[in-house]
Amino acid sequence: MRRLPFAYFLLCCLAAAMLFRAPALYAQRNTMRLEFEADPSKNTIIGTFMRDGIQYCSLTDLLQALDINASESEEKQKLQFTVGSYSVKAARGNAFLVVNDQQRQSIYQLPLGVVYASGSYFVPLKSFIHFFNNIHQPSLRFNGTYVLVATAPAAPQYDITSVLFEPKSNGMLIRIPTPRPLKDLESWLRNDGWFYVTIPDARADTDAVDRTKPAGMVKKVVAIQSPMSVQLTFKLSGTISSTELIQNPVTKDIVITIRTKGGEDRMVERKRREDLRAGLDLQRDRWDLDVIVIDPGHGGKDWGAIGVSGVREKDITLGIGLKLGKLIKKGLSGVRVVYTRSDDRFIELDRRGQIANEADGKLFVSIHCNSLKRKPNPTRGFEVYLLRPGRTEEAIAIAERENAVIEMEEGYEKRYQQLTEENFILVTMAQSAHVKASEAFADITQREMESRTGLSNRGVRQAGFYVLVGAAMPNVLVEAAYLSNREDERYLKSDSGQQKIAESLYRAIKTYKEEYEKLLLEGREIGEKR
Numbered sequence: 001m002r003r004l005p006f007a008y009f010l011l012c013c014l015a016a017a018m019l020f021r022a023p024a025l026y027a028q029r030n031t032m033r034l035e036f037e038a039d040p041s042k043n044t045i046i047g048t049f050m051r052d053g054i055q056y057c058s059l060t061d062l063l064q065a066l067d068i069n070a071s072e073s074e075e076k077q078k079l080q081f082t083v084g085s086y087s088v089k090a091a092r093g094n095a096f097l098v099v100n101d102q103q104r105q106s107i108y109q110l111p112l113g114v115v116y117a118s119g120s121y122f123v124p125l126k127s128f129i130h131f132f133n134n135i136h137q138p139s140l141r142f143n144g145t146y147v148l149v150a151t152a153p154a155a156p157q158y159d160i161t162s163v164l165f166e167p168k169s170n171g172m173l174i175r176i177p178t179p180r181p182l183k184d185l186e187s188w189l190r191n192d193g194w195f196y197v198t199i200p201d202a203r204a205d206t207d208a209v210d211r212t213k214p215a216g217m218v219k220k221v222v223a224i225q226s227p228m229s230v231q232l233t234f235k236l237s238g239t240i241s242s243t244e245l246i247q248n249p250v251t252k253d254i255v256i257t258i259r260t261k262g263g264e265d266r267m268v269e270r271k272r273r274e275d276l277r278a279g280l281d282l283q284r285d286r287w288d289l290d291v292i293v294i295d296p297g298h299g300g301k302d303w304g305a306i307g308v309s310g311v312r313e314k315d316i317t318l319g320i321g322l323k324l325g326k327l328i329k330k331g332l333s334g335v336r337v338v339y340t341r342s343d344d345r346f347i348e349l350d351r352r353g354q355i356a357n358e359a360d361g362k363l364f365v366s367i368h369c370n371s372l373k374r375k376p377n378p379t380r381g382f383e384v385y386l387l388r389p390g391r392t393e394e395a396i397a398i399a400e401r402e403n404a405v406i407e408m409e410e411g412y413e414k415r416y417q418q419l420t421e422e423n424f425i426l427v428t429m430a431q432s433a434h435v436k437a438s439e440a441f442a443d444i445t446q447r448e449m450e451s452r453t454g455l456s457n458r459g460v461r462q463a464g465f466y467v468l469v470g471a472a473m474p475n476v477l478v479e480a481a482y483l484s485n486r487e488d489e490r491y492l493k494s495d496s497g498q499q500k501i502a503e504s505l506y507r508a509i510k511t512y513k514e515e516y517e518k519l520l521l522e523g524r525e526i527g528e529k530r
């Protein structure tokens with residue numbers, strides 16, 4: 001009897017918590033009809049809710065209705081399902097769907113993260129359907145009220161029926177789904193903020209496009225159909241630094257990136273911060289910097305660069321990597337170390353990113369040694385690299401050398417998209433969530449390397465390394481020193497030299513982790529200025 005009041009009190013707290021928290025996070029929870037055109041007896045309802053103006057639907061319900069087996073890994077907080085040869089993973093709080101198709105792994109970015117609520121995984125409906133229809137037949141259609149499982153793919157009357165907006169911290173990504181390759185696309189930005197896109201020989205459902213709700217920096221959308229072309233016009237706010245337009249050769253989406261000056265669209269930034277703060281309690285576990293991925297470059301049949309006196313890059317990178325792992329295990333309790341390789345074996349470049357993603361890595365550190373063709377060479381020192389298009393001949397040459405290993409891999413022509421300027425737009429946009437964190441970590445790393453190794457600091461640079469492309473987490477590549485320089489080679493070969501490099505990387509990780517967790521508690525993000 002004495003316990004009753006306390007139990008009652010608890011119950012009240014619980015009820016109050018549910019009343020006040022649930023509506024704030026998952027406003028307007030509801031359901032939606034799922035209709036089967038071919039067999040109405042299968043019609044059912046699926047869970048939905050609106051959040052930040054985006055319609056979410058229950059992926060769990062949807063898969064069940066479509067008779068697709070899904071399994072949940074409780075520990076890793078992921079939902080996994082298989083459609084044909086595709087295996088798809090959706091992780092709680094994560095906007096990236098990881099898609100494996102036999103050998104190949106790709107990543108599809110949703111506009112917002114997967115939400116887990118009431119025992120169900122929820123995904124942004126429209127963009128999920130857009131993704132899903134690439135791998136599943138019959139296709140799904142959403143008409144604003146219900147989702148239809150269509151009997152057959154409708155012959156596309158229109159090339160353009162919708163425009164999707166994905167606000168980014170450094171601008172906006174506009175995605176225009178189309179069913180076929182289109183040619184001679186053009187775009188231009190007028191001084192008064194109107195942005196024009198002309199698509200020749202195409203048809204648009206102008207009513208549907210005009211009804212598109214503007215988002216973020218896009219204030220208005222207008223579609224005009226002329227006999228020869230479609231013109232889409234966007235009214236943009238803010239100061240634009242650059243725009244790019246491409247058609248993705250695989251999905252056929254027209255992808256437009258609008259970058260804002262100063263790298264920040266303030267409104268998006270503020271909103272993101274609010275979201276972060278609101279979800280902080282829930283996301284706390286997910287954000288913990290608890291898995292560090294160490295990637296010792298090269299290995300096995302791939303020796304990497306060869307030093308002046310014959311030292312092999314693969315041996316040095318492994319030595320530094322293992323020493324670093326040991327330091328982390330000893331010094332950072334609760335942090336798991338994952339190696340892409342911990343012995344002398346060959347690991348394909350894209351497999352390294354997969355290992356990191358599968359382990360839910362929170363930071364990816366790739367370790368390499370630099371080398372120049374002419375040996376011995378006076379150039380010496382370390383460099384820390386971020387994944388960007390290489391801007392200098394030197395950076396391009398280094399990336400080419402480090403990427404050359406793919407030619408040792410089977411079927412590499414199919415597995416690696418050329419890192420053209422176009423693909424970089426997509427890759428760097430997909431990684432935009434991690435750009436600031438990568439920059440912050442690179443900066444800390446160069447400071448620690450400079451003060452602890454005695455090697456000369458050649459700075460933070462950028463180049464197109466394949467190994468960084470697939471890692472869906474903050475990432476850097478360290479070129480520890482030059483094997484083509486006698487002094488540097490001696491340093492790299494020595495146990496004490498490797499230990500110093502490992503210690504400075506360990507210090508950098510420790511500082512980054514502390515800074516990251518402090519900012520997180522304040523509801524800010526790393527790299528963000530006060």
Ligand SMILES: [Zn+2]
Binds near residue numbers: 298304305402
């Ligand atoms: Zn290398």
